[in-house]
Amino acid sequence: MMRTALTDLLGIDAPLVGFNRSPGVVAEVSRAGGLGVLAATAYTPEELDAQLTWIEEQVGGRPYGVDLLVPGKTAPGDPADLVASLRAQIPDEHVRFVDELLARYDIPAPARPRHESPELIANLDPSGVPALLDVVFAHPVALVANALGTPPPTLVDRAKAAGVLVASLVGKPEHARRQLEAGVDVLVAQGTEAGGHTGTVATMILTPEIVDAAGDVPVLAAGGIASGRQMAAALALGASGVWCGSVWLSSHEDITPDAVKRKFLTATSSDTLRSPARTGKPARQLRSAWHDEWERPGSPSPLPMPLQPMLISDAWSRIDEAAGNGHPGATALESFFIGQVVGGFAELAPAGEITRRIVDDCVARLQELRTLT
Template identity: 75%
Template sequence: MIRTALTDLLGVDHPVVGFNRSPGVVAGVTNAGGFGVLAATAYTPEELDAQLTWIEQQVDGRPYGVDLLVPEKFATGDPDDLVASLRAQIPAEHIEFVEKLLAEYGVPQGATRSPQTDELAVALNPDGAAALLDVAFSHRISLVANALGTPPPNLVERAHRAGVVVGSLVGQRKHAVRQLESGVDLLVAQGTEAGGHTGTIATTVLTPEIVDLAGDRPVLAAGGIASGRQMAAALALGAAGVWCGSLWLSSHEDITPLPVKEKFLAAASSDTLRSPTRTGKPARQLRSAWHDAWERPGSPGPLPMPLQPMLVSEAWERIDAAAEQGHEGATALESFFIGQVVGSFTGLRPAAEITRQLVADCERRLGALSALTSPTDEGARA
């Protein structure tokens, strides 16, 4: 067993946090002795309530958490009709560009646009996140994390009143300073290797910087961690544990469509890029024909959050649906958020098995490293 400030803080056996939008992954990691965190922004408030209820039924009182995206910079609209006012801000040239791109690759029309699609995009602002937080705090969560920007003061205060740990993901030293001043209990140093929204600093550079800054508050390393050796390296850098996201995309429980997972299994570590074309903020994902098109001359360029996800969410629904039917054009466009560790994927496994293997390999590596510093017989006699 590896005991750190994280295991003491969260009451878990292993200093492994498993972040994923799939409740099955969250439950699998938690039941294996780690700490599962659900990506709450992937759900409406009603869906989130159902997912958290299901997780609690599976984990039998073991701790778990939720993660939200609450950006500091975002487009705003009329609070009385937020969806319509935001959608009115999307330029016609952007709508035309997306439609032409789908037509170029022969992606068929989908079903009628679901109001839920816009509801999820609108949640990417403080008002939308507030509704999700209300749901989260009605459950037995042990941690709430914010992945974009400093958490609102009322979030930190509310969490602390409820005895819930507050964590925040940071990509630069200046971000960590603001987070610590806001009163967070835990920092996640997320390097550029990570999937999703990342900065440009590598994990091995960023982690010790944030550890030195954080004092007695635990720091987790994130980005480029998918093996026990990489976990051991994070602990050597001073981290109290690891926050893994991309790793679980190689699990059976993860809900990412199979055509995307097949592309992951065939990908190299160099096949990712940071692009704002899905969310409006730079996020690492698997490069595909989608990104090539947005980089061509004549592209209108991405919109700010949440306008960009409102623009492209229906397109991604059509791409996913067509790719699952084997559509060649949709498969060429198909992608998802993934870190550079994608190149190490060799197959799909249960999330609990991945967790236990990660920890076991880390323990073996730490033991091997410890042996490197053992005194020699001659030194011991001296």
């Protein structure tokens, strides 16, 4: 058992937070003594309710959390008809580009027609957040995290009233100051090594900057942390714990398609890039032919969130399906959000085992460091 300000706040055994969209990963991290946090944006309110109920059945009273993607800036839509008003803003040029890209790689049509989900599109717009929050606060969550900006006052107020901690991800000290003014309880210093939406400052530089700005507020280090040695380094920088995301993509419980995981296992730490070509905002992901196509001269610029996800949603469903069947063109395009730690992936393992290994190796490294003084 390790004790820090984070473990005291949450009543967990180890200062490790595991962020993932897979309920199985979340449950296993919490069962192993950390705090599993579910990425909620990919779920409709009804699906989220079911997933949180399932997690609670698995963790036996241990704490867990939820992460919401609440972008500070998005393309404006009409709340009266959100989906139609947003889709009308997608230029024909972009639609043609995606259609031609899929044809160039000979991506087949889906086996079954895919129906657009208004709820999932709304999740990428601030107007869709209240419905998710209603579900979150109907469950005994221990922490709610907000990504992509300062959490809206409604989120903070409802969390405070429910006795739920609020965490926010930051990439610069000025971001941290705004989050502190908004009343967050935990800051996550996310370095550029991280997968998904991230800034340009490295974790080694960013973490102590955020620790200095945070005062008594606990700081978690994120980005480039997938081993006990890296966790020990984060604690040495003044962090009260670590926020790990990419490492769970090497777990059995993670729901990422096998075709993507196979690419992860052969990738190096140089095979990722920050690109807006998936979400409309810079996000680190595995480089593939998809990104090469968007970067070619004459290609259109990615659209702002949530227009870019709307534009490419069907395309990625087709790519995932075809890649799962071994289609060479889809395999070349296939990708997912992943940090630079992908270069250390050697094999898949259970999420609980990964959690315990990171914590045990961290403890061992800290004990070794004591011998240096």
